[in-house]
Amino acid sequence: MIESNATGxxxxxxxxxxxxxxxxxxxxxxxxxxxxxNQIEISSLAVSAISLFATxxxxxxxxxxxxxxxxxxxxxxxVEETKxxxxxxxxxxxxxxxxxxxxxxxxxxxxxxxxxxxxxxxxLSRDLEGSDFSxxxxxxxxxxxxxxxxxxxxxxxxxHFPYESLSDxxxxxxxxxxxxxxxxxxxxxxQNLFDGVIKFLDEVGMESEVGKVVVSGLINGLFISKHNSMxxxxxxxxxxKAIDVPKILVSVxxxxxxxxxxxxxx
Numbered sequence: 001m002i003e004s005n006a007t008g009x010x011x012x013x014x015x016x017x018x019x020x021x022x023x024x025x026x027x028x029x030x031x032x033x034x035x036x037x038n039q040i041e042i043s044s045l046a047v048s049a050i051s052l053f054a055t056x057x058x059x060x061x062x063x064x065x066x067x068x069x070x071x072x073x074x075x076x077x078x079v080e081e082t083k084x085x086x087x088x089x090x091x092x093x094x095x096x097x098x099x100x101x102x103x104x105x106x107x108x109x110x111x112x113x114x115x116x117x118x119x120x121x122x123x124l125s126r127d128l129e130g131s132d133f134s135x136x137x138x139x140x141x142x143x144x145x146x147x148x149x150x151x152x153x154x155x156x157x158x159x160h161f162p163y164e165s166l167s168d169x170x171x172x173x174x175x176x177x178x179x180x181x182x183x184x185x186x187x188x189x190x191q192n193l194f195d196g197v198i199k200f201l202d203e204v205g206m207e208s209e210v211g212k213v214v215v216s217g218l219i220n221g222l223f224i225s226k227h228n229s230m231x232x233x234x235x236x237x238x239x240x241k242a243i244d245v246p247k248i249l250v251s252v253x254x255x256x257x258x259x260x261x262x263x264x265x266x
Contacts, residue, residue, distance in 0.1 A: 102126050106135050113142035113149070120152040128160040136161075141170065154178045159189045162196025166214060167203075179217035182225040190227045193218075194234050202241045212251055219252045223260060231266065 086093060105119050116139070128136075140153040154174045157165040165175040182190060197218055204211045222228055238245050253261050 098126065102128070102132075106132055106139075109139040110135060113139040114144055114146070116145075116149050116152045116156075120156055123156050124159055130161075130164075133157075133161045133164050137168070137170070150174065151178075155184060158193060159185060160192075162193045163199045164196075166196065166200040172210070176214055176217045179214070180221040180224075182221050182227055185227070187227065187230070190222075190230055191233065194230075194237050198234075198237045198241055198243065201238070201243055206244055206247055206251070215248055216252050219248075219264070223263060228263065231264065 102123070105122060108115060109119070136153065136156065140150065140157075145153070151174075154165070154171070155178065157171060158175055158178050162175070165171045168175075182193075185193065197214060200214065201211050206212070206215070218234070219231070222231060222234070235245050235248075238248060249264055253264055256264075
C-alpha cells in the first residue's frame, strides 16, 4: 500500500515536471513567434518605406529626365535656328564682321598712326565708308609719321577717297604726286580714281591751275603705267560730265612725242 502511494506520488511529480517543461516550451515558442512576428512587421515596414522612397525617387528621376530632355530639345532647337539664320544671312554677317574688323584697324591707327605699314594692305583690300576719311586723316596728320608712312596713307586715300583727297588742302599736294604711281592699283581702283578726278575737275574747272596740274599728273602717270589702255575710259568719263576733252588733250600733249599724242587719242 505504501509502495503504491509512493509510486503515485512519483508519477504526479513527473507529470507536474513535464507540465512545467511544456509550459516553458510554450512560453518560449510564444516568445519566438512574437519576435518573428515583430521582425516580419519591421521588415514589412522597411520594405514599404523602401518602396515609398523608390516610388518618390522614381518620380523625381522622371521629372529630372523630362526637364533634361526639354532642355536638350530647346538647346537643339536654338542651335538649329541659329544655324538656319547664319546660313540665310551668311554674307550679311561676314560683312558686319569684316566692317567691325576694319573699324578696329582704324581705331588702332588713331592711337598708333605709324602702324600703317602693318595694316595698309588690309585697308587697301577693304571697302571703306565715307566716315572713315576723317579718322584716317587725323592719323595722317600725326607728327610721328615718317615719309614712307605718309605715302602709305596717301595710297589708301587715293584708292578709297580720290575726290576727297584732291579737295582737301592738307592732302592735295601728295595726292597729285601719287598720280604718277598707278601700278599698285587694280583696274577697279583706277576706275574709282577716274571718277574722283572727274568729279573734282567738274567742280574746279579745267581752266583752273589746280585742274591743269591734276589732269597732267593723271595722264602722265597713266601713260607709263600698266593701265594705260584705260585712257579711253577717262575720256568717256570726262564727256559724261561735259568736260572739254579737246582742251584736256591740248593741255597735256604740248611738247610730247608722237607716241604719246597717238596714245592720248587712242
